[in-house]
Amino acid sequence: MAGPGMVDLTLRIRRFNPDVRPDPWWEEHTIEAEPNDRLLDALHRVKWYQDGTLSLRRSCAHGICGSDAMLINGRNALACKVLVKDVAPRVTVEPIRGLPVLKDLIVDMEPFFAGYRSILPFLVNESDPGDRERRQSPEERARFDDTTKCILCAACTTSCPIFWGDGEYVGPAAIVNAHRFVFDSRDQAGKERLAILAEKSGVFRCRTTFNCTEACPRGIKVTQAIQEVKRAVLFNRA
């Protein structure tokens, strides 16, 4: 039984370790935690005091670095932004879907980053800016504010049923990052970027299931951003 002010939490964790056996398996661990502890803290308690072989990625532990996206009770979230009190007494933790699992909660992120790289995720402006800043009004700046928040955690992309079923689809995160440049008044590569997104692997694969918006730990209106990019492709303008 948990001590005063503490709760018991049972974590049901999907494990995989190619060094040990070829197929995944489930394991359960029960730990004691404070209600306000993060699920990441609970996973650490398992790793540090019960089973050192449990592997996961994490770094900042407060929702900024994007390392610890996981499938938590069937929904994508960052383990450092889910509190124990919201899942106790029992929680199921699995790796995010649609990317190859390498070990336990660690997946191969390369296909995800390849999608990101494909949309030219950088500002293109060949004009000479001089030695001061390019001007941009607060309204122009606000136009793409939401999509600058992306931390590339892959929670959106790996919650998308189209992405699970189709390895070609660039996925929501790549489109979010395209949006960030397409709607930046300083960018000049809109046409090129929109042409990439008009391809069969691009934005029209989206079936507007809104999983991505629900999954985003940064509160980005992902589906809306995708819709805006679709319209930009259709009307060929940013």
Added chain:
Amino acid sequence: MTTVHTYDAVVVGAGGAGLRAALEASKSVRTAVISKLYPTRSHTGAAQGGMCAALGNVEEDYPEWHAFDTVKGGDYLVDQPAAQLMAREAVDAVIELEHWGFPFNRTPDGKIDQRRFGGHTRNHGEAPVRRACYAADRTGHMILQTLYQQAIRNDVRFFNEFYVLDLLLTPDGRAAGVVAYELASGELHVFRAKSILFATGGYGRIFRVTSNAHTLTGDGPGLVYRRGIPLEDMEMYQFHPTGLYKLGILVSEAARGEGGILLNGQGERFMERYAPTIKDLAPRDMVSRAIYQEIKEGRGVDGKDYVLLDVSHLGAEVIDEKLPDVTDFARVYLGVEPKREPIPIQPTAHYAMGGIPTDIDGRVVSGPEETPVPGLYAAGESACVSVHGGNRLGTNSLLDIVVFGRRGGAHMAEYARSAALPALPDEPERPIAQLLEHLLGESGDQRVADIRSELQEQMFDLAGVVRREDGLRKLLDILPGLRERYERITVQDKGRTYNTELMEALELGFMLDVSDTVATGALARDESRGAHYREDHPLRDDVHWLKHSLAYRQDDGSVRLEFKDVKMGPYVPMERKY
């Protein structure tokens, strides 16, 4: 099997300093970036408030004022020529980021907007000045993203999730390469290079309450220290006044820059007593000490060890537009709504002013004579230029990483163009292979997590905001015991694939090394300066201590200190009042 890679330049670490250095170096020489994380996970991304540069976009400002504030903020332990250079280059550094697409907040006429920040003042301390360029409260995130975007554009070669564990030197002391452990496979890799730059960040994780990521364990400073290179000013560690209570998660100084105030348990705006002119915008060391004093004198909240940060009067619009992330942290982790109620905060271990000693071109310099180590470079928090001296001003870290990342990258490329590829020692990976074998093979009775949490407790209590001789002596008695226990740890995971338990064990080794230097430096410096506050020596002592410490590892593992003079300039040390 060990794979050998050969490059002209190798950058270790892919935060702001490492990425900026790599962008510069890769213009002219074959460059690789090695990081134990994916680049976008680096802790640069957690920086919030801004990056200072005297653009003068919203009010009169000059680099000279910025330089003065940096020197005074650092309590005169700053090397003044370096601070002057950083303040001068700040303007171009901000403009360059803008040209690369950085989404700065804007003024109504479309210029980069600027806001107030702690210790940044008009005309040598008259009043706070609007100097910090920013993107809401995610300035570091946007710097990291912008630099990573440019790295993709320029096709920079990355080795992600490769953990660098050793520095290779030639017998005559030139940098020759590094040894890295590939997390995905458990394989060792040797990277042979003409020039190597360390940009591995800080080591806040040696303290119990910290704003730092789990991965900030002093790897870079720790491994060069093991190779006989000294670490500079390690006793100078900054505690940020406003970490979320118990968690240490950073609540940006921008909250006070925008008008937020600190209140004690009696509802008093106590900073009016400690810094009558700039109040809540005093430098971080002073505010953290003020909070410590309020709590010690019984004016914490409900007798507990925290005070309050109130932004509720700023209005929902300012909070949502300029402080969205930090107020969200309070909501998520403490269940506090900052629009209606104040946020419980306490000082949190935040930033290492000390680190690997370098000159203004990022060259690592050893000893009081500052002899360069050929081919070896450092930048960012892992380095000590020193532009932050005894206490870094808010926003100057983001500035430091781009200014000195660029300079280090430029110089390492220039060096690599003229240097021959140094020969590697025989079996260069051998010491690390043996270390891994030791860690995986032993089945001792000690757990990494136990030793680490004890280290963090003791460092926070005895080498924290306030230090005393007796506490530091006690700490120096405790540390060898922790190291002895570290020799007897067990790593349960014997596998090769993503053995993150092994990684944590290796990290703890560096944390112990770095802690030795922090504690030894803190005991030796029997004065109070900047973030280093000695209750038993509360005054600054310019006669004896206007100098940098250099901590060397001796063969028996103990620390030997040397000292070198501070590079002075136009600013004569005076009493630090705000």
